[in-house]
Amino acid sequence: MKSFLLLVILLMEGSEAPSKMKGCLNGWIEFICGYNNTSITKYHMIDVVTPKETLQSTQRDEWENKGRWFLYHDTTNQHLRVIFKQLQREDFGKQQCKFHTDSVSAPEITELELDMDDDNCQHTTFNHTTYTTAQTTILCTDKGNRVRFFCKDNGFICEDILSTTVKSNGSFSLTDNNSGFNMSISDVSSQDAGVYWCGVKPNQGNYRAALQRIQLEVQNISVIKRSSAVGQTLTYWCSYPEDAPVNKFICKGEDPYVCEQLVNISTNMKTGKLSIEDDREERNITVTVRNLTAEDTGTYWCGAGTSDEKRRNQLFNKLVLTVAGSQLAAVTATVVRVAALVVVNILILFYTCSKIRRNRREKQKSWDRGYAEVQDPPRRPSQELQ
Numbered sequence: 001m002k003s004f005l006l007l008v009i010l011l012m013e014g015s016e017a018p019s020k021m022k023g024c025l026n027g028w029i030e031f032i033c034g035y036n037n038t039s040i041t042k043y044h045m046i047d048v049v050t051p052k053e054t055l056q057s058t059q060r061d062e063w064e065n066k067g068r069w070f071l072y073h074d075t076t077n078q079h080l081r082v083i084f085k086q087l088q089r090e091d092f093g094k095q096q097c098k099f100h101t102d103s104v105s106a107p108e109i110t111e112l113e114l115d116m117d118d119d120n121c122q123h124t125t126f127n128h129t130t131y132t133t134a135q136t137t138i139l140c141t142d143k144g145n146r147v148r149f150f151c152k153d154n155g156f157i158c159e160d161i162l163s164t165t166v167k168s169n170g171s172f173s174l175t176d177n178n179s180g181f182n183m184s185i186s187d188v189s190s191q192d193a194g195v196y197w198c199g200v201k202p203n204q205g206n207y208r209a210a211l212q213r214i215q216l217e218v219q220n221i222s223v224i225k226r227s228s229a230v231g232q233t234l235t236y237w238c239s240y241p242e243d244a245p246v247n248k249f250i251c252k253g254e255d256p257y258v259c260e261q262l263v264n265i266s267t268n269m270k271t272g273k274l275s276i277e278d279d280r281e282e283r284n285i286t287v288t289v290r291n292l293t294a295e296d297t298g299t300y301w302c303g304a305g306t307s308d309e310k311r312r313n314q315l316f317n318k319l320v321l322t323v324a325g326s327q328l329a330a331v332t333a334t335v336v337r338v339a340a341l342v343v344v345n346i347l348i349l350f351y352t353c354s355k356i357r358r359n360r361r362e363k364q365k366s367w368d369r370g371y372a373e374v375q376d377p378p379r380r381p382s383q384e385l386q
């Protein structure tokens with residue numbers, strides 16, 4: 001009888017449309033199970049019932065780890081915070097939080113539905129390699145109209161970095177459009193290595209879900225800084241490891257993976273603007289840039305690639321080149337400007353001097369003339385006071 005009543009209550013409770021959530025296989029979901037009965041601040045136990053298993057939270061105001069689950073019964077905000085990691089196919093479906101006051105009375109139940117986000121879960125995990133001081137961009141696809149975010153995994157929780165409501169924090173920035181969103185890091189350092197997730201927070205519902213896992217690997221690269229003048233020839237070299245791919249190249253741009261290839265072994269011309277020479281015995285590439293112009297200022301990467309799409313290019317060093325041509329021009333311009341100013345000043349001075357001289361002469365004349373004129377009109381009182 002009792003269990004029948006319980007079932008009726010459950011059915012009644014369950015008749016309310018459960019909140020819908022969407023997640024990805026191998027991703028995670030973080031949600032909140034709220035309870036409505038605020039007169040009960042001390043539920044002594046909470047069951048989380050998933051299609052696969054039942055977990056129990058008995059602690060208050062502290063995290064409890066149950067395998068892929070993390071539970072936090074927050075008595076201040078009166079809810080259970082749930083993190084569910086490495087989602088598997090069997091985890092999708094109805095999720096329930098049962099808030100028990102005691103072992104006898106019927107629990108308060110919050111029901112949620114977890115579905116697969118079929119439209120947006122294509123490549124849930126990938127590796128991304130970049131280099132210190134480089135600029136790099138991590139791409140995520142998402143067609144939904146909702147808040148998107150990037151966070152960094154600290155092994156337990158994913159710490160927010162950026163979202164469509166906070167698009168920049170200095171060196172990290174997020175851009176988005178209808179088909180996806182990006183996170184760019186402008187000056188990568190070795191501390192930026194780690195696991196990042198991109199995900200979404202739907203406008204309705206108390207949850208956030210991860211779409212893709214990005215393992216960012218940061219390799220150290222040596223940076224050469226050179227300043228040169230217009231018209232000069234610059235030579236530098238980069239050495240490479242034994243297992244480097246055959247096709248050596250030089251490309252220009254802040255992001256080594258989208259930078260423009262200026263020259264490679266197959267297009268190499270010894271007398272061109274840019275040429276490379278590969279000494280395979282010494283594993284040393286000598287790079288020559290001729291007839292430098294101000295436009296050559298920028299960032300260059302020396303690397304090697306294969307035709308194999310899956311193997312990314314390897315990079316060996318970075319050159320930051322400043323061609324002082326523009327500065328030289330600026331200096332010349334300043335010199336010209338200063339010279340012109342001096343000439344103008346001399347002319348003005350000359351003119352003023354001659355004018356003063358002329359004025360003095362004219363004053364002399366008008367004085368002679370005025371003497372007669374001034375005498376005629378009656379003087380104004382103010383002038384008399386002086």
Ligand SMILES: *[C@@H]1O[C@H](CO)[C@@H](O)[C@H](O)[C@H]1NC(C)=O
Pocket residue numbers: 037038039040101
């Ligand atoms: C809240 O809990 C109290 C104590 O168990 C109970 O008397 C009351 O009926 C509950 N209220 C609701 C709306 O469930």
Ligand SMILES: *[C@@H]1O[C@H](CO)[C@@H](O)[C@H](O)[C@H]1NC(C)=O
Pocket residue numbers: 016034035036108109110
């Ligand atoms: C709490 O109230 C909301 C809105 O009235 C309802 O949708 C939800 O199902 C309730 N939860 C529980 C556990 O009764």
Ligand SMILES: *[C@@H]1O[C@H](CO)[C@@H](O)[C@H](O)[C@H]1NC(C)=O
Pocket residue numbers: 125126127215
């Ligand atoms: C990513 O790199 C790790 C090692 O850092 C490797 O074990 C894993 O297989 C790589 N994953 C992919 C998809 O390449």
Ligand SMILES: *[C@@H]1O[C@H](CO)[C@@H](O)[C@H](O)[C@H]1NC(C)=O
Pocket residue numbers: 152160161169170171172
């Ligand atoms: C931006 O976020 C990253 C990742 O959390 C962090 O390492 C960096 O220090 C933040 N930058 C600023 C200026 O706060």
Ligand SMILES: *[C@@H]1O[C@H](CO)[C@@H](O)[C@H](O)[C@H]1NC(C)=O
Pocket residue numbers: 137139175176177180181182258
């Ligand atoms: C993401 O970055 C890539 C390359 O940097 C760019 O082509 C693409 O348009 C960007 N996408 C968005 C949504 O900003």
Ligand SMILES: *[C@@H]1O[C@H](CO)[C@@H](O)[C@H](O)[C@H]1NC(C)=O
Pocket residue numbers: 139177178179180181182
């Ligand atoms: C939107 O982003 C996608 C993927 O990042 C990119 O390919 C596309 O060019 C972007 N479209 C616009 C209009 O920026």
Ligand SMILES: *[C@@H]1O[C@H](CO)[C@@H](O)[C@H](O)[C@H]1NC(C)=O
Pocket residue numbers: 190219220
């Ligand atoms: C890269 O350099 C940093 C500091 O210069 C160092 O702490 C780190 O171990 C280096 N990493 C590798 C892979 O060599």
Ligand SMILES: *[C@@H]1O[C@H](CO)[C@@H](O)[C@H](O)[C@H]1NC(C)=O
Pocket residue numbers: 247261262263264266267305
């Ligand atoms: C070599 O560079 C040219 C352009 O300079 C480019 O069209 C070609 O695809 C490059 N070759 C390889 C193997 O990357």
Ligand SMILES: *[C@@H]1O[C@H](CO)[C@@H](O)[C@H](O)[C@H]1NC(C)=O
Pocket residue numbers: 237239282284285286
């Ligand atoms: C590479 O070649 C240049 C000359 O082309 C030479 O000065 C330099 O020492 C060489 N570097 C190595 C590591 O062999």
Ligand SMILES: *[C@@H]1O[C@H](CO)[C@@H](O)[C@H](O)[C@H]1NC(C)=O
Pocket residue numbers: 271272273290291
């Ligand atoms: C470099 O400039 C000189 C003089 O302007 C010109 O004769 C020469 O052909 C140029 N060389 C290259 C490789 O462009």
